[in-house]
Amino acid sequence: MIDEVFYLKGCDDLVARAKDVLERPFSINYVNLIVQGAIVGLITGGIVSCFRWLIDHSLKLLFWWYPYLEKHLSYVLVYALFLVAISWLLSKILKYDLTNLVGSGVPQIEAISLGQNSYAPWQILWRKFVGGLLAICPGLFLGREGPCIQMGACVGQGLANDVFKTSKKDQQTLLLAGVAAGLAAAFSAPLAGVLFMVEEITMTFKPRIWLTALAAALSADLMTLVLLGQKPSLAMYITPFVSAPNYVFLLILGIVIGVLAYGYQYVLLEQRYLYSKLKWLPQRYHSLIPLLLTIPLGLWNAKILGGSHDFINYVTDMSLMTTEPRAILKLLLLFFIVRFIFSMISYGASVPGGIFMPILTLGAVIGCFSGLLGVNAGWIEHSQVLGLILVSMAAYFGAIEKAPFTAIVLLTEMAGSLASVFPLVFVTFIAYTVDTLLGGRPIYTALREEMKFK
Template identity: 55%
Template structure:
C-alpha cells in the first residue's frame, strides 16, 4: 500500500524550528553585541598605541611608567586566567573542539567574562594576537548560556545546538563574515552538515553580523583595492606561490606546536605570569613601527595603500625585502605572544603573514618585469587565503572568509587553486589541522 501525503508529512505546527530559531536569534544578537564592544575597544586602543609609541620615541623617560604598566597588565592577566587557565589561554577553539568530544566542560559565564577581560588585556597592548579566537569562544559561551537559562534545547535535537550557533556567530561578528562563520562551524568543529544545525547557525551568524554593521558600517572588514581578475597567463605564478605557502604553512604549524615545550622550560617565572615576556619584548617593536603591532587588519590594509605600493615598486631592489623583514618580525612575535599563556587567536596573525608573503612575491615579480603593477593586491589576497587554508586545513572556510572580508568574488578561482596546492603540501609533509593538533597537545582525557 502506497503511503499518502498525510501519512508521510508531519502534523501542521508541530515542528520545533520556531523554538530553535528563536534561540539562534537571541544567541546571534547577544554575541554580536558582546563581540562588537570587544572589537571597538581593541580598535580604539590600537589607535591610541599609534599615538603613544611615537611620543615615547621622542621622550624616552616615558618608557619607565609604560614598562610599569606592562607589569600591572601581566599581573591582571594572571588574576583573570589563574583559576581556569587551560580553558582561557590561546584562541579557545581547541577547548571548544574538546567539548564536542566530551573531553572538556566550561562554565559559560565564568569563561565569558574572563575571556572578554583577558583578551582585551592581552591584545590591547599590541601583542600579535587575533581577536577572532576569543570572539568564537565567547559566542560559544553565550550560546551555552542561552540554552541553559532560557531555551533548554531538547537533547534529541542537539545538546550543543545553541553552542554551535554561538561559534558561527562569534566568527561572523569578528570579521563581519556570516557565511564563513557557518562554514567554519561545519569544517572545523562539527564535521557534519545537518540541515537544522546549519540553518540555526546561519540565522545566528547573520544576526550577529547585523549587530556589527550597526557598530562598524557596511564596508567589508578588510577591504582591499582588488580590481579585475588575474589573467590565465599568470597562473603559473600561483602554482609556485602555493608550494611556497605550503612550506611556510608547515613551518608555522611546527613552530606553534613547539611553543608549549619551550615555555614549559621557563620555570623561574610561573606560567600565569609568562605574559610579561611578550609584553616587554613588544615595546622595541612598537618604538620602531607601532602599526605592525596587534592582529592586525590595519597593517594588512596598509600593505595595499597607494603609498606603500609606490614605495615597494618605485624604489631600489633592496626595498623588496621589507615585507620579508616584517614577516620575520611578525612570525617570531606572534609565536612569542601566543605561547605565553594569554587569551588570543591566530586567525588574523596568519592572514597578516600570508599578506606579507604575497606582497613580497608580487614586488619581486614586478621588479623582474614579470607581473604588471595592477596585480599587486591580487597576490596579497590569494596568499592570505592559501596560507590560512593550509595552516588551518580548512580551505573552504579560508576562501569564503577572504571573499567576504575583502568584498570581492573575482579572485575565487586563483584562491581555490593556490589554497589547495598549499593544503596538499602541508598534508604531504605531515601537517594536521592546527586546532586539532593544539587540542591533542593539551592532553585531554
C-alpha cells in the same frame, strides 16, 4: 510511506503525488531552535562589537603613544611598569581556569564537542573578554577572532543551559551557533562563520545545525552593522585579477605557501614545550615576556603591533609603490620574520588571543613580497599584486587551519568580488595539499591534543 496513489490510465504502475513526498507545512521540529540561534547571534554580536571597538581604539592610541614615547624616552620605564601591572592582572584572571582561558578558545570548544572538556560558560565569558583586551590592546601579535568565537560559544551554551532550558542535543547546537556568530561578528562574514563551524568543529552539514548557525551568524552580523556601521572589520574591496594570471607562478606560490604553512604549524606547536623550560617564571606570568617586548617593537614601527588589521592595509599600500623595489622587498622580508617570531612568542605565552589574524597578516606579507618579486622578474603585471595578497592570505590560512572553504569564502566576502575565485581556489588547493603531504594537520586539532583537560 505513500498514503495515496492513483493509477495511470492503462498502466498498473503506482505513481506518488507531490503531497506524498513533500513534508507537511510547518512540520519541522526545530523552528524554536532557529529563533534561539538568532537570539544567541544578537547577544554575541553586541558583545563582539564592544570587544572590537575597544581593541580598534586602543591600537589607534598605540599609534599615537609610541611616536610620543620615542620623543620622551624617560617614560619608557614608567610604561614598562604599566605593562608589568597588566601581566599581573592577567595572571589573576587566568588563575580561575588557565586551560580554558588561554589561546583562541577553539581547541577548548572542540574538546567540549567531543566530551573531553567542560567549563562554566558565564565565568569563562567575562574573563575571556577582559583577558583578551588586556593581552591584545597593548599590541601583542594576537587575533581577536578566536576569543570572539569562544565568547559566542559561551553565550550559546549559557543561554541553552540557563535560559532556554534545552535538551543536551540542543545545547550542543546552540554552542555551535555561537561559534558561527562569533566569527561572523568578528569579520562581518556570516557565510565564513558557518563554514568555519562545519569545517573545524562539526565536520557535518545537518540542516538542524547549519540553519540554526546561519540564523545566529546573520543576526550577529546585523548587530555589528547597527553598532559599528556598514564598514566590515577588514574590507579589501579589490578585484583579484583584472587580466589572466600566470598560473605557473601561482603553482610555485602555492608550493612555497604550503611549505611555509607547515613551518608555522611546527613552530607554533613547539611553543608549549619551549615555554615549559622557563622554570623560573610560572605559566600564568608568561605574558610578561611578550608584553615587555612590545616596547622596542613599537618604538621601531607601531603599525606592526596587534593582530593586525591596520598592518594588512599598510602592506597593501606598500604593494602599490613602484619606487625602490629592492628596499621594499627587504622591508617586507624583515616584516615577515618579525611578525612570525613575535606571533609565536605572543601565542605561546599562555594568554587569551588567537592566531586567525596573525596568519592572515603573514599571508598578506607573503603575497606582497612574492607579487613585487614577480613584477621585478617580469612574471606578472603590477596590477596583479593586490590579487596575490588576497590569494596568499586565503592559501596560507586554508593550509594552516585545514579549512580551505572557510578561507576562500572569507577572503571572497572581504574582497567584495566573485570576479576571480579560481586563482583563490587553485593556490589554496596547492598549499593545502603540500602542507598535508609534509605531515601538517588541522592546527586547532593539534593544539587540542597538546592540552590537558580535567
